[in-house]
């Protein structure tokens with residue numbers, strides 16, 4: 001099904017449910033607004049930026065990410081057991097859900113299409129370096145790649161390495177530069 005077909009079907013379904021009194025259009029608008037404006041990778045970016053600037057926060061984040069991010073009061077859920085894995089000079093981390101598309105919504109929003117793609121889910125396990133190259137991530141051969149399999153129980157987020165050139169920036173400026181893919185491992 002193409003995107004436009006899917007959109008037409010979704011619209012038809014919405015009209016039908018509203019007509020039957022099963023759904024309130026205001027509720028739908030509220031959900032769409034939440035995912036457009038308040039739940040997305042901008043939240044994860046704030047977490048990463050804070051971790052880069054605040055070593056105490058970072059250590060709480062690495063120990064128990066679910067409780068460390070409580071102070072942000074993010075909406076969106078799916079972070080009952082959030083684990084943050086840190087990229088270092090030695091290790092590059094990559095997140096997948098091999099089974100379906102488990103993803104930490106509160107910090108990253110809804111998963112991108114490629115994250116749900118069966119090709120990504122199987123290839124990332126077999127040939128993570130090739131997949132990373134396709135993302136434009138070139139790793140030294142000496143660097144280890146670790147693949148983390150998210151599930152309904154545990155969802156992972158990557159703490160990327162801070163580029164040297166960003167060292168003087170404040171949290172807000174940093175957050176505006178941190179990309180969604182960098183927090184998945186791409």
Ligand code: FE
Pocket residue numbers: 097098099100101102103150151152
């Ligand atoms: Fe899943």
